[in-house]
Amino acid sequence: LRRIFRMIGRYLNQNNSPDTLVLNYQKPGDLKKKIDLTINEEGMDNEWLIKVLRKYLRYSVRTTHRNFSNQLFSAFTFPSFIGEIIATLTNTTMATYEAAPLGTLIEQEIIDKMNRLIGFKTENNPADGIMVPGGSYANLMGLLCARYKAMPETKDKGINGIQFRVFVSDQAHYSFKKMMNVTGLGTESLTEIPSDENGRMKTDLLEKAIKQSLEKGEKPFFIGATAGTTVYGSFDPFREIAAIAKKYNLWLHIDGAWGGTLLLYKNKKKQKLLDGIELADSFTWDAHKMMGVPLYASFFLSKHDGLMLKCNAVQGADYLFHSTENTSLDTGPKSLQCGRHVDALKVWLAWKFYGDRGYSNMINDLYSKVNYLKKLITQNPWFELIADPQYFNVCFRIVHPKNSIDMNEMNMEIRDRLFRSGSYFTNYSVSKNGIVFFRLIVNPNSTKSDYRDFMNKLINTTESILKEKYLPDQSAHIFNTVEDQ
Amino acid sequence: LRRIFRMIGRYLNQNNSPDTLVLNYQKPGDLKKKIDLTINEEGMDNEWLIKVLRKYLRYSVRTTHRNFSNQLFSAFTFPSFIGEIIATLTNTTMATYEAAPLGTLIEQEIIDKMNRLIGFKTENNPADGIMVPGGSYANLMGLLCARYKAMPETKDKGINGIQFRVFVSDQAHYSFKKMMNVTGLGTESLTEIPSDENGRMKTDLLEKAIKQSLEKGEKPFFIGATAGTTVYGSFDPFREIAAIAKKYNLWLHIDGAWGGTLLLYKNKKKQKLLDGIELADSFTWDAHKMMGVPLYASFFLSKHDGLMLKCNAVQGADYLFHSTENTSLDTGPKSLQCGRHVDALKVWLAWKFYGDRGYSNMINDLYSKVNYLKKLITQNPWFELIADPQYFNVCFRIVHPKNSIDMNEMNMEIRDRLFRSGSYFTNYSVSKNGIVFFRLIVNPNSTKSDYRDFMNKLINTTESILKEKYLPDQSAHIFNTVEDQ
Numbered sequence: 003l004r005r006i007f008r009m010i011g012r013y014l015n016q017n018n019s020p021d022t023l024v025l026n027y028q029k030p031g032d033l034k035k036k037i038d039l040t041i042n043e044e045g046m047d048n049e050w051l052i053k054v055l056r057k058y059l060r061y062s063v064r065t066t067h068r069n070f071s072n073q074l075f076s077a078f079t080f081p082s083f084i085g086e087i088i089a090t091l092t093n094t095t096m097a098t099y100e101a102a103p104l105g106t107l108i109e110q111e112i113i114d115k116m117n118r119l120i121g122f123k124t125e126n127n128p129a130d131g132i133m134v135p136g137g138s139y140a141n142l143m144g145l146l147c148a149r150y151k152a153m154p155e156t157k158d159k160g161i162n163g164i165q166f167r168v169f170v171s172d173q174a175h176y177s178f179k180k181m182m183n184v185t186g187l188g189t190e191s192l193t194e195i196p197s198d199e200n201g202r203m204k205t206d207l208l209e210k211a212i213k214q215s216l217e218k219g220e221k222p223f224f225i226g227a228t229a230g231t232t233v234y235g236s237f238d239p240f241r242e243i244a245a246i247a248k249k250y251n252l253w254l255h256i257d258g259a260w261g262g263t264l265l266l267y268k269n270k271k272k273q274k275l276l277d278g279i280e281l282a283d284s285f286t287w288d289a290h291k292m293m294g295v296p297l298y299a300s301f302f303l304s305k306h307d308g309l310m311l312k313c314n315a316v317q318g319a320d321y322l323f324h325s326t327e328n329t330s331l332d333t334g335p336k337s338l339q340c341g342r343h344v345d346a347l348k349v350w351l352a353w354k355f356y357g358d359r360g361y362s363n364m365i366n367d368l369y370s371k372v373n374y375l376k377k378l379i380t381q382n383p384w385f386e387l388i389a390d391p392q393y394f395n396v397c398f399r400i401v402h403p404k405n406s407i408d409m410n411e412m413n414m415e416i417r418d419r420l421f422r423s424g425s426y427f428t429n430y431s432v433s434k435n436g437i438v439f440f441r442l443i444v445n446p447n448s449t450k451s452d453y454r455d456f457m458n459k460l461i462n463t464t465e466s467i468l469k470e471k472y473l474p475d476q477s478a479h480i481f482n483t484v485e486d487q
Numbered sequence: 488l489r490r491i492f493r494m495i496g497r498y499l500n501q502n503n504s505p506d507t508l509v510l511n512y513q514k515p516g517d518l519k520k521k522i523d524l525t526i527n528e529e530g531m532d533n534e535w536l537i538k539v540l541r542k543y544l545r546y547s548v549r550t551t552h553r554n555f556s557n558q559l560f561s562a563f564t565f566p567s568f569i570g571e572i573i574a575t576l577t578n579t580t581m582a583t584y585e586a587a588p589l590g591t592l593i594e595q596e597i598i599d600k601m602n603r604l605i606g607f608k609t610e611n612n613p614a615d616g617i618m619v620p621g622g623s624y625a626n627l628m629g630l631l632c633a634r635y636k637a638m639p640e641t642k643d644k645g646i647n648g649i650q651f652r653v654f655v656s657d658q659a660h661y662s663f664k665k666m667m668n669v670t671g672l673g674t675e676s677l678t679e680i681p682s683d684e685n686g687r688m689k690t691d692l693l694e695k696a697i698k699q700s701l702e703k704g705e706k707p708f709f710i711g712a713t714a715g716t717t718v719y720g721s722f723d724p725f726r727e728i729a730a731i732a733k734k735y736n737l738w739l740h741i742d743g744a745w746g747g748t749l750l751l752y753k754n755k756k757k758q759k760l761l762d763g764i765e766l767a768d769s770f771t772w773d774a775h776k777m778m779g780v781p782l783y784a785s786f787f788l789s790k791h792d793g794l795m796l797k798c799n800a801v802q803g804a805d806y807l808f809h810s811t812e813n814t815s816l817d818t819g820p821k822s823l824q825c826g827r828h829v830d831a832l833k834v835w836l837a838w839k840f841y842g843d844r845g846y847s848n849m850i851n852d853l854y855s856k857v858n859y860l861k862k863l864i865t866q867n868p869w870f871e872l873i874a875d876p877q878y879f880n881v882c883f884r885i886v887h888p889k890n891s892i893d894m895n896e897m898n899m900e901i902r903d904r905l906f907r908s909g910s911y912f913t914n915y916s917v918s919k920n921g922i923v924f925f926r927l928i929v930n931p932n933s934t935k936s937d938y939r940d941f942m943n944k945l946i947n948t949t950e951s952i953l954k955e956k957y958l959p960d961q962s963a964h965i966f967n968t969v970e971d972q
Contacts, residue, residue, distance in 0.1 A: 058832065
């Protein structure tokens with residue numbers, strides 16, 4: 003055990019060294035040769051365990067590394083890492099208070115806090131919520147609660163014959179589409195409302211679509227707005243959308259999986275991005291994204307206390323849910339899960355440890371990096387900003403004046419070379435008009451100089467490709483490198 | 488960090504001491520007084536972290552304790568505990584090979600192995616599978632795949648107007664009913680087929696119900712059979728059910744969340760319980776139950792390679808799923824989740840470490856404890872066996888010849904007293920005819936003498952209650968204690 007704990011300490015230290023690779027990329031076939039994956043009749047010993055764990059760490063992506071800017075998460079915090087270890091150590095399930103007394107109370111505490119921040123919980127409204135394994139399931143819960151509210155009889159009778167309709171923006175998370183299939187509504191019952199150049203849902207088109215649906219005799223019941231879209235990090239105009247939802251009596255769900263964390267920021271200007279969220283009916287918030295908590299830490303939050311229970315509770319688990327003095331605390335009946343991991347502990351430990359202020363400072367720091375990156379991009383003629391960053395997504399691409407060079411291919415090749423070298427793990431995306439661009443998610447562990455180095459690395463790589471493929475005769479510097487600022 | 492690791496070591500050692508409580512029961516209000524749950528503006532320090540973790544451990548249920556026989560899981564194994572720590576340390580998501588190269592390959596290896604054990608994967612059939620956060624979601628995946636197979640157009644068009652019908656036994660897990668609501672089929676479209684005295688689905692009644700449904704013009708498409716029911720641990724007659732499924736062209740899903748582990752047992756007699764499972768279309772298997780792996784470790788396994796992908800993949804996540812040489816390995820598109828925790832590592836480490844043989848020996852040991860318990864129960868006139876155990880569930884109750892004593896109340900009170908004393912965490916259940924009984928899940932950590940002590944503790948507690956409430960004059964021993972064997 004001691005050797006393993008040393009291994010963990012070493013791994014965390016290595017993240018800070020510039021020589022450490024973010025990933026040691028191997029093709030699947032090569033990786034299989036390096037580790038014998040076959041599970042055999044006979045078991046292995048402790049020495050094997052140590053050796054294989056070392057290999058696992060070597061060939062895994064270091065999501066906590068400073069040069070990891072890929073997914074909507076990166077660094078995690080120490081208290082939350084410990085929280086996950088302790089939750090695993092006690093390994094209980096959240097179905098009943100009996101089996102998870104502290105887990106239950108801690109989850110309730112966080113949900114109350116989040117609901118107060120959103121504005122769902124007020125003196126007169128207790129609000130509701132539950133943790134689920136991922137934002138997709140939180141969005142599913144929103145759909146289910148909305149459908150139940152619109153037509154409670156669907157729970158028992160099914161959705162027979164009713165043509166429901168759901169609205170999200172064309173920048174919304176793809177889980178909404180998946181969940182249209184899951185809930186039996188069908189993907190074609192989802193209308194994607196176009197977004198403006200900043201990735202925000204166009205509310206005039208939303209209202210138009212609702213009217214059209216009503217004219218067709220359909221049953222529109224759900225709007226899925228987004229606080230922090232996956233690609234651009236944009237925030238829909240919630241107050242306007244809420245007014246439309248109210249006018250047509252639709253459920254407004256806000257997918258704040260990515261952007262919910264902004265509620266912890268004490269900056270009024272930025273808080274405007276979240277203006278009107280208290281008017282929604284439900285909200286998704288992933289603490290495993292920017293709150294530095296390991297996966298899963300997703301919350302489904304709802305203004306409607308008790309609705310989730312009515313929607314999801316069924317008979318037939320008397321062996322599990324007994325009538326006791328604590329029955330009202332049992333979260334199992336309102337959940338879609340039976341066994342449920344204690345994800346609340348790691349969130350609570352991190353939040354208690356850093357306090358609201360700690361997170362606000364972290365967000366402030368992230369924004370200052372975003373601004374620094376934006377400056378680097380706009381000041382250098384070889385970079386082009388794709389969208390003005392609202393949140394921690396920075397979308398830009400490399401450009402070159404020579405028309406014959408396919409900049410889509412170029413940007414993808416640069417990304418691929420960096421990825422395979424193991425030095426940077428970043429992502430790319432494609433815009434509506436087919437432009438391929440870098441999509442950087444700002445990492446709490448990275449420093450401004452890391453980003454400067456990254457931009458120069460981009461320039462060097464571009465130069466290499468230009469020389470190899472397009473401009474072999476060119477000998478001088480083609481790009482200006484980014485200066486220290 | 489070192490202090491926390493020492494804390495973990497101490498916690499695990501304490502489980503072996505008879506003086507350690509399984510739980511330190513506190514009412515919610517009292518517990519809140521012991522730990523300040525409020526998350527504040529200002530953060531806390533390392534000393535607080537250590538202190539609060541100690542408290543968390545003190546007031547949590549010790550599911551790894553020898554006297555924990557409550558849920559369908561208990562002890563976990565060391566390699567899997569370490570596996571979860573390492574998975575958390577690297578904290579990546581399973582959506583793409585790119586982000587989780589080893590996780591992806593390891594998951595595939597386990598799924599292949601399980602599919603071979605079930606009989607889904609053969610020389611001519613590659614089979615399919617994915618890990619999901621819990622057996623309920625695995626059962627949901629079964630329902631979705633079956634619906635897609637029966638009528639692929641539901642994915643886009645929804646289930647408009649079609650009266651689907653689903654069959655499970657009255658002992659099946661309640662998640663089926665929950666998922667009827669989720670999938671928009673409605674809970675009333677679920678038919679619960681009565682079971683026999685051993686908790687096995689009555690196949691003649693199943694066939695009758697299918698015929699009736701067809702006569703009504705419905706679309707029956709799914710049978711959910713169970714390998715190891717929650718209460719009695721019974722196994723449905725799969726070969727007979729499969730014949731019916733084939734005859735009427737229905738999808739057969741087997742919920743082996745609890746009983747799947749029996750596939751690792753090298754005992755032919757017991758393997759008969761699983762006879763015919765290779766004829767099913769899909770299978771649920773929770774490694775976090777009897778395989779000693781912390782939650783979650785659920786598998787959805789399917790005979791139909793590629794069907795899950797067709798059923799669940801949607802457009803709209805180009806930013807995440809790129810076309811690369813490894814695209815075919817990306818598990819995200821077939822999953823309902825976007826971010827997915829690397830649950831595969833802990834399962835793989837434990838299985839590699841113990842090998843098939845290690846698990847077979849563990850199951851053998853569990854069965855010998857089941858038989859020992861059965862002997863104690865049947866030899867003592869004050870115990871009554873409720874059902875002949877097929878698996879690791881032992882259902883029995885305390886009886887007393889005096890008619891005026893309400894034995895339901897008595898059994899519940901005994902359980903409650905043991906629970907509140909913190910010395911034993913066991914569960915109870917209610918049979919069709921209203922009988923309340925103990926439902927013990929045999930624990931790999933417990934020894935035969937632990938069970939002997941438990942039975943004597945039951946007797947002592949019963950005596951106390953009898954004296955206090957029903958037979959205050961009785962001074963002599965009312966029960967025979969259980970003898971050492």
